[in-house]
Amino acid sequence: MSVNTLKIDGQDIAVEEGATILQAAREAKIPIPTLCYLEGVSPAAACRMCLVEVKGSPKLLPACHTAALEGMEVSTNTPKLQSFRRMNMELLFAEGNHVCAVCVANGNCELQDLAIRVGMDHSRFAYRFPDRKVDMSHPQFGIDHNRCILCTRCVRVCDEIEGAHVWDVAQRGEHCFIVSGMNQPWGKVDACTSCGKCVDACPTGAIFRKGSTIGEKERDREKLSFLVTAREKQQWTR
Amino acid sequence: MDISELYRLAERGRSRRKPFRIRCCMAAGCQSSGAIAVKQVLADALSAAGLNDKVELCSVGCLRFCGHGPMIATDPDEALYERVTPENACSILGALNGESSMAPRCDGNQPFFADQLPIVLENSGQIDPSRIEDYIAVGGYESLYQVLYDLTPAETVAAITQSGLRGRGGGGYPTGLKWSTVAKMSGDQKYVICNADEGDPGAFMDRSVLESDPHRVLEGMAISGYAIGASHGFIYVRAEYPLAIQRLQKAIQQAKRYGLLGSQIFDAGFDFKIDIRIGAGAFVCGEETALIHSIEGRRGNPRPRPPYPAESGLWGCPTLINNVETFANITPIIRNGPDWFRNIGTAGSAGTKVFALTGKVQNTGLIEVPMGTTLRRIVEAMGGGVTEGRVKAVQTGGPSGGCIPAQFFDTPVDYESLQKLGTIMGSGGMIVMDDNTSMVEIAQFYMEFCREESCGKCVPCRAGTVQLHELLSKIVNHQATVVDLEHLEALCQMVQEMSLCGLGQSAPNPVLSTLRYFRDEYLARLKPSMLEEVGHHVR
Ligand SMILES: Cc1cc2nc3c(=O)[nH]c(=O)nc-3n(C[C@H](O)[C@H](O)[C@H](O)COP(=O)(O)O)c2cc1C
Ligand code: SF4
Ligand code: SF4
Ligand code: SF4
Numbered sequence: 001m002s003v004n005t006l007k008i009d010g011q012d013i014a015v016e017e018g019a020t021i022l023q024a025a026r027e028a029k030i031p032i033p034t035l036c037y038l039e040g041v042s043p044a045a046a047c048r049m050c051l052v053e054v055k056g057s058p059k060l061l062p063a064c065h066t067a068a069l070e071g072m073e074v075s076t077n078t079p080k081l082q083s084f085r086r087m088n089m090e091l092l093f094a095e096g097n098h099v100c101a102v103c104v105a106n107g108n109c110e111l112q113d114l115a116i117r118v119g120m121d122h123s124r125f126a127y128r129f130p131d132r133k134v135d136m137s138h139p140q141f142g143i144d145h146n147r148c149i150l151c152t153r154c155v156r157v158c159d160e161i162e163g164a165h166v167w168d169v170a171q172r173g174e175h176c177f178i179v180s181g182m183n184q185p186w187g188k189v190d191a192c193t194s195c196g197k198c199v200d201a202c203p204t205g206a207i208f209r210k211g212s213t214i215g216e217k218e219r220d221r222e223k224l225s226f227l228v229t230a231r232e233k234q235q236w237t238r
Numbered sequence: 239m240d241i242s243e244l245y246r247l248a249e250r251g252r253s254r255r256k257p258f259r260i261r262c263c264m265a266a267g268c269q270s271s272g273a274i275a276v277k278q279v280l281a282d283a284l285s286a287a288g289l290n291d292k293v294e295l296c297s298v299g300c301l302r303f304c305g306h307g308p309m310i311a312t313d314p315d316e317a318l319y320e321r322v323t324p325e326n327a328c329s330i331l332g333a334l335n336g337e338s339s340m341a342p343r344c345d346g347n348q349p350f351f352a353d354q355l356p357i358v359l360e361n362s363g364q365i366d367p368s369r370i371e372d373y374i375a376v377g378g379y380e381s382l383y384q385v386l387y388d389l390t391p392a393e394t395v396a397a398i399t400q401s402g403l404r405g406r407g408g409g410g411y412p413t414g415l416k417w418s419t420v421a422k423m424s425g426d427q428k429y430v431i432c433n434a435d436e437g438d439p440g441a442f443m444d445r446s447v448l449e450s451d452p453h454r455v456l457e458g459m460a461i462s463g464y465a466i467g468a469s470h471g472f473i474y475v476r477a478e479y480p481l482a483i484q485r486l487q488k489a490i491q492q493a494k495r496y497g498l499l500g501s502q503i504f505d506a507g508f509d510f511k512i513d514i515r516i517g518a519g520a521f522v523c524g525e526e527t528a529l530i531h532s533i534e535g536r537r538g539n540p541r542p543r544p545p546y547p548a549e550s551g552l553w554g555c556p557t558l559i560n561n562v563e564t565f566a567n568i569t570p571i572i573r574n575g576p577d578w579f580r581n582i583g584t585a586g587s588a589g590t591k592v593f594a595l596t597g598k599v600q601n602t603g604l605i606e607v608p609m610g611t612t613l614r615r616i617v618e619a620m621g622g623g624v625t626e627g628r629v630k631a632v633q634t635g636g637p638s639g640g641c642i643p644a645q646f647f648d649t650p651v652d653y654e655s656l657q658k659l660g661t662i663m664g665s666g667g668m669i670v671m672d673d674n675t676s677m678v679e680i681a682q683f684y685m686e687f688c689r690e691e692s693c694g695k696c697v698p699c700r701a702g703t704v705q706l707h708e709l710l711s712k713i714v715n716h717q718a719t720v721v722d723l724e725h726l727e728a729l730c731q732m733v734q735e736m737s738l739c740g741l742g743q744s745a746p747n748p749v750l751s752t753l754r755y756f757r758d759e760y761l762a763r764l765k766p767s768m769l770e771e772v773g774h775h776v777r
Contacts, residue, residue, distance in 0.1 A: 046696045084735065087729065091705065092697055169539075
């Protein structure tokens with residue numbers, strides 16, 4: 001096994017060959033914000049929150065999808081990145097209908113946490129108030145598309161870990177939505193094993209357990225990494 | 239098939255020619271203005287007059303002057319007719335005998351034609367695209383033979399590198415470098431893809447090449463397959479191009495029948511097959527990684543690069559992806575040598591470029607000019623200037639490009655010069671605008687296009703283009719404030735730098751470019767109460 005050394009925010013870091021910038025930064029306790037990234041499933045590089053500056057690269061690079069190479073000099077929190085990330089959060093909040101006060105995930109929401117972290121207290125951009133649906137047809141779970149940020153974690157977790165591929169993305173651009181089965185109500189999709197992994201994966205209150213009310217959503221995120229580690233490394237970590 | 243047979247076919251094709259030839263453009267443009275009916279009238283008249291052994295009536299590809307169709311050309315007098323109707327078509331027969339014709343003559347010596355340098359379009363309007371024999375008669379597939387027998391794959395790549403050819407799909411990436419990267423990748427399975435998705439509004443260069451001379455693209459692809467070590471190619475063409483698809487299908491069938499595609503081509507131990515894949519017409523599917531996903535049968539979403547397709551493309555295999563026009567340049571480079579090609583155009587941009595000249599210009603149609611031709615030459619001489627008023631600007635690169643105001647018309651058209659002006663060569667759409675055109679509305683139009691065509695995968699493009707379009711609409715409707723303008727500019731920069739693929743990264747370009755040259759027009763459209771603040775007075 002070979003090791004690469006690189007500099008992240010001025011700090012020298014040694015990581016295993018093949019690690020991403022995000023993994024290297026997390027090992028060194030340097031926080032890089034992420035939304036669509038989920039340990040255990042493939043990176044989508046879609047939310048763009050983890051973009052970092054790398055010396056010599058004219059483009060910003062997604063930390064979750066860029067290998068940490070020998071000699072790299074990475075900056076994770078420049079004023080430009082801060083301002084871009086904030087704007088990105090504004091776009092997300094303006095795009096959906098995020099009414100935290102009545103959300104199951106209030107206080108336990110990655111979107112909310114990140115908004116606070118990047119200092120987003122209002123949106124410069126007009127709220128779109130899109131007309132989106134809620135699907136409560138599943139006996140145990142519900143999905144409220146108003147809160148969905150299209151991170152595709154649910155899609156990947158259900159496909160890659162559970163192997164059921166209940167979810168996918170339908171339409172394009174602003175009309176995209178997370179679709180169940182062949183555009184059926186979730187409760188009608190035979191492929192769903194009701195395993196609940198998508199509930200655990202969802203960063204917001206979009207997918208939730210029925211019966212939970214404001215601020216009650218809980219996730220067992222460790223279960224996902226536990227499963228992946230068990231499968232890939234045959235190690236049972238809990 | 240061996241070379242003597244190919245020569246024999248070519249010779250037979252040439253000797254079959256009759257003393258007179260009437261070439262009717264049967265590309266999509268002329269067909270839509272009634273070319274089929276015109277040709278039928280001519281065919282009936284020829285039979286009635288018993289002239290069929292003297293006069294050959296043939297269907298050819300684009301004769302360039304698309305705005306004046308249906309177009310007809312005759313040989314040997316090389317006369318050109320425009321706007322031919324079923325009523326006046328027959329008089330063209332008389333003109334072959336020196337009588338005067340009722341069909342309007344088109345001056346083939348005007349700059350629109352005289353300033354063209356046909357390389358990609360050399361056979362376009364000359365041969366019948368549905369007859370492989372016509373292509374072979376003008377030397378078709380001889381370059382493929384030459385490559386298979388006289389050059390090693392590495393020498394073939396070197397020839398392309400030496401020619402200085404750059405990708406015509408928009409980015410201008412050096413083609414030789416791309417080929418050599420794929421050639422050097424290990425692995426038995428590699429693929430060639432021809433990108434015929436052509437989604438820019440106003441662009442029809444690739445469609446025209448496919449409709450007019452499909453074999454040239456097939457031959458170029460086969461040569462690339464030999465060069466990089468691939469035996470399978472795909473042409474990804476949009477469903478909106480039914481005629482191009484039909485001609486490609488026919489061309490592939492014919493080439494297979496002659497053993498010019500398939501296994502053991504020219505008995506040289508080289509196999510190459512080509513399949514067509516039809517896209518549903520999403521602009522983003524022209525982006526190479528999205529296109530690859532689409533061929534694989536998945537949703538046409540882009541993915542981050544690296545890895546580039548050269549390393550990991552179709553089904554994870556090294557894949558060469560080039561544009562239609564790029565492939566169309568390969569055969570002449572092999573035939574005439576890389577130095578011949580290199581000496582055409584400018585130092586950094588070799589060869590020619592095909593443009594679809596449209597908008598408020600007198601002469602709309604297809605032009606092929608050497609790189610380095612000035613915009614003035616193209617717009618004023620070849621295009622004949624605007625239909626009314628004054629020329630204001632030219633838009634290149636479609637929704638990913640920008641505008642070039644008239645004061646820069648002496649700029650030579652090459653990759654670097656256009657980039658310096660804040661636009662791109664793009665795939666070849668060139669839209670001329672007159673002084674009645676509102677640049678803010680142009681920017682709004684392109685942003686609406688990007689908003690609709692965004693795949694929705696990444697946040698800055700999916701949600702950013704929506705907000706950019708809304709802000710532009712606010713400006714167009716005189717409802718925006720100075721602060722909105724600031725937000726517009728800040729968001730442009732963010733969407734450019736944060737988006738995942740080229741669509742989002744270049745979506746702000748038309749806005750930034752019109753802001754750069756026509757900021758006044760933006761300011762004049764602000765909320766009336768704002769105008770004073772920005773030093774503008776209401777008229
Ligand atoms: C949104 C988007 C649309 C594109 N559309 C096309 C297209 O229609 N045709 C094309 O050849 N290249 C298109 N490209 C460029 C391709 O990704 C790719 O660079 C090109 O096919 C490479 O060929 P070349 O090297 O011969 O230019 C597009 C790129 C983007 C980002
Ligand atoms: S509960 Fe499990 S199987 Fe059902 S959609 Fe969620 S992740 Fe897929
Ligand atoms: S439902 Fe949740 S996990 Fe799925 S895309 Fe939406 S926000 Fe992401
Ligand atoms: S930039 Fe736009 S088109 Fe490209 S991946 Fe992102 S959302 Fe899709």
